[in-house]
Amino acid sequence: MRSPTSCCRAVRCGNSLLPTDNMQPACPFEPLDRLARFSWDWAPALCDTAHGCADYHRSWSLVRLLELGGALPAGQPFFTRELAEVARGSSRRVLVAGGADTGLTAMTIAAFRAQGSEPELVFVDRCRTTARQNELFAGHLRLPIDVQVCDAAAVDCAPVDAIVAHSFLHLLPHAKREEVIAAWSRVLKPGGRVVMSCAVSHAESDWVRAKDLAQVEQRRLGLQQRAGQAGFEPPVAAEIAATAARFWATSPGQAPALTQANLRASFARAGIEVRHIGLQGVEEVRGPLAITTRETSKRERAEVVAVRL
């Protein structure tokens, strides 16, 4: 078996590791084809079985590449707008808190490049697969990055000017959410901002996500077809689609559901003031959360800006 380091060299040398090299990701500087190959090959070894994340981390970059055209996480205009001031500043330290792959990091870098600058990145996730992908990605761009593989509440870094998060807080149990927000308060400079997107429910009791299994099956067949068209052998294309379908069929919700009220209260307890919550349609939520029933009436994607007092 190759080591993650040999894969790392392959990512850096610029070879496409997918069967065909005609897939153009939406973000031109994110080598998603090679990063997707890395997680497909290495997630079984790198993901911690106790976290149950292997199906997700193994297939997520491939789903982005093959099914979503390399799309970045939902909300790019919001992140670009709300990070602009930090991107124009003299100190540009950003903590990326939780990332299923390199998509959120790429979106953060794109927001800085829109202002003609580069961020100084800290990335935290408890999973080694996405952590390694982010190291490879930053190495490819020759950007400094401090990658921390630990619980998000244990992040420990020099003070940052901004924290970005996406589809993260609402997946944590309530007590863990509070710990993570307290950690954000510790590492954020006074006046520093949290810029995040996450699903908020109308009621704390609305945390169960009923999955539409017919829709999962339809999406599985579509992904299998696209993987085949991309040049994967039929058994591999079937395995990619089956892996993604397993995580689409899971329900990652936590009780109590994240609501605007409990989010504001948790931030306030940590000395962070929520300044803006903008609600977007839930159809804008991508990833493991997209396939659910009765979503539209009960949950929306919130774009949140909060400032450390």
Ligand SMILES: C[S@@+](CC[C@H](N)C(=O)[O-])C[C@H]1O[C@@H](n2cnc3c(N)ncnc32)[C@H](O)[C@@H]1O
């Ligand atoms: C749903 S994903 C983020 C999705 C986001 N839209 C994106 O594109 O990156 C959530 C991430 O949080 C990580 N995670 C979950 N619980 C964590 C914890 N307690 N500490 C650190 N990372 C955690 C998972 O490993 C996963 O990579």
